[in-house]
Amino acid sequence: MGTDKVDKRLLGPVLAGFFIMGFCDMVAPITGRIAAELPPDRQQLVSFLPTMVFLWFLVLSLPIAAVMNRIGRKATALAGYAFTVVGLTVPYAAGTGCAPVWYFVGFGLLGIGNTILQVSLNPLLTNVVKGDALTSSLTAGQVVKAVSSFCGPFIAAFAAGTLGNWQYLFPIFALITLLSAAWLMCTPIREEAEAPQASPVGATFALLKDRTVLLLFLGIVFVVGVDVGMNTVAPKLLIERGGYPVEQAGLGSSVYFVCRTVGALIGSILLVRMNDVRYFRIHIFAAIAAMAVLYFVQGTVGMLALIGAIGFACSSIFSVIYSTALKCHPEKANEISGLMITGVCGGAVIPPLMGFPTDLLGSQTGSLLVISACMLYLAGCALALRRFAAK
Numbered sequence: 001m002g003t004d005k006v007d008k009r010l011l012g013p014v015l016a017g018f019f020i021m022g023f024c025d026m027v028a029p030i031t032g033r034i035a036a037e038l039p040p041d042r043q044q045l046v047s048f049l050p051t052m053v054f055l056w057f058l059v060l061s062l063p064i065a066a067v068m069n070r071i072g073r074k075a076t077a078l079a080g081y082a083f084t085v086v087g088l089t090v091p092y093a094a095g096t097g098c099a100p101v102w103y104f105v106g107f108g109l110l111g112i113g114n115t116i117l118q119v120s121l122n123p124l125l126t127n128v129v130k131g132d133a134l135t136s137s138l139t140a141g142q143v144v145k146a147v148s149s150f151c152g153p154f155i156a157a158f159a160a161g162t163l164g165n166w167q168y169l170f171p172i173f174a175l176i177t178l179l180s181a182a183w184l185m186c187t188p189i190r191e192e193a194e195a196p197q198a199s200p201v202g203a204t205f206a207l208l209k210d211r212t213v214l215l216l217f218l219g220i221v222f223v224v225g226v227d228v229g230m231n232t233v234a235p236k237l238l239i240e241r242g243g244y245p246v247e248q249a250g251l252g253s254s255v256y257f258v259c260r261t262v263g264a265l266i267g268s269i270l271l272v273r274m275n276d277v278r279y280f281r282i283h284i285f286a287a288i289a290a291m292a293v294l295y296f297v298q299g300t301v302g303m304l305a306l307i308g309a310i311g312f313a314c315s316s317i318f319s320v321i322y323s324t325a326l327k328c329h330p331e332k333a334n335e336i337s338g339l340m341i342t343g344v345c346g347g348a349v350i351p352p353l354m355g356f357p358t359d360l361l362g363s364q365t366g367s368l369l370v371i372s373a374c375m376l377y378l379a380g381c382a383l384a385l386r387r388f389a390a391k
Contacts, residue, residue, distance in 0.1 A: 018144040026156065054347045065204060073123055221346035
């Protein structure tokens with residue numbers, strides 16, 4: 001499945017791709033800036049921009065996996081870089097105050113590029129990392145991605161304050177993407193011989209007949225739902241319970257991202273020595289405990305501490321689920337990758353579901369109930385993975 005030794009010269013350019021993956025998370029912080037450029041009657045359109053990113057995980061993950069069987073993982077990743085660069089170029093070329101359609105086109109292409117990168121780079125790691133270290137390496141990739149997500153708002157602020165226009169973040173990100181693509185292009189990575197014919201999408205979906213694969217696929221849906229849901233609800237909790245103004249409430253998301261990054265970093269170290277599923281069980285129950293307390297806490301410090309604890313506890317669960325799925329059918333790594341990345345659409349499904357109970361209860365407790373339901377499924381998933389629980 002992978003090489004006998006980890007070659008850092010090969011690992012570096014692959015992990016750099018995870019930094020590029022984090023660019024899609026810039027959509028949320030800059031939607032306010034985009035809305036400010038539009039007339040009041042058109043500002044509501046901006047709320048659909050995140051959908052243009054997450055939609056493609058549902059639509060394209062499996063077709064991309066099929067194409068990857070034909071052209072290889074590295075070539076597929078390079079195609080993802082190309083879409084990302086074009087997606088970043090479109091809104092910048094259109095200029096400040098451009099029609100909203102250009103943002104939708106740009107972020108749509110960015111979402112396509114991000115989907116391609118997620119489908120291809122995760123299995124490409126198996127070509128440079130031995131099986132025992134795969135979960136740790138995937139977690140390290142999530143650390144790199146989290147750092148990118150955390151840096152995005154600061155790069156936007158730097159572009160606006162120092163360069164005079166927040167839109168300069170687009171060419172900055174495009175340049176970083178080009179450098180990362182060049183690094184990967186110049187790095188020789190030996191891949192296993194691919195199947196002469198791509199697996200049909202229907203055959204890939206047939207893998208869901210395996211109960212373990214289905215369990216893990218839904219696990220991806222719900223862990224991404226928890227991640228995006230917490231990132232969405234954290235500022236709202238500070239506004240609702242702490243009286244924070246909107247412009248300062250983003251502190252909740254920042255705390256979540258910082259703790260998530262630290263958790264992923266520590267997880268990348270622990271998972272080298274600790275059984276994946278045991279790690280999963282401990283951390284998901286810790287997250288549930290923190291969530292249970294969050295229902296009742298009103299103080300700002302307490303809320304931030306619990307939000308951070310949830311981010312820390314959930315930081316490596318995606319990697320554990322993903323790597324466990326690959327171990328189920330290592331001979332179908334490309335198809336499993338496409339299937340699991342399809343589950344990232346949970347980021348588009350769970351937040352809208354949070355709206356109804358929130359409106360019904362008249363508070364963000366409704367949102368916490370939906371996130372809690374996702375956590376309970378993940379706890380059941382962790383308990384059900386018996387055959388992976390012991391080395």
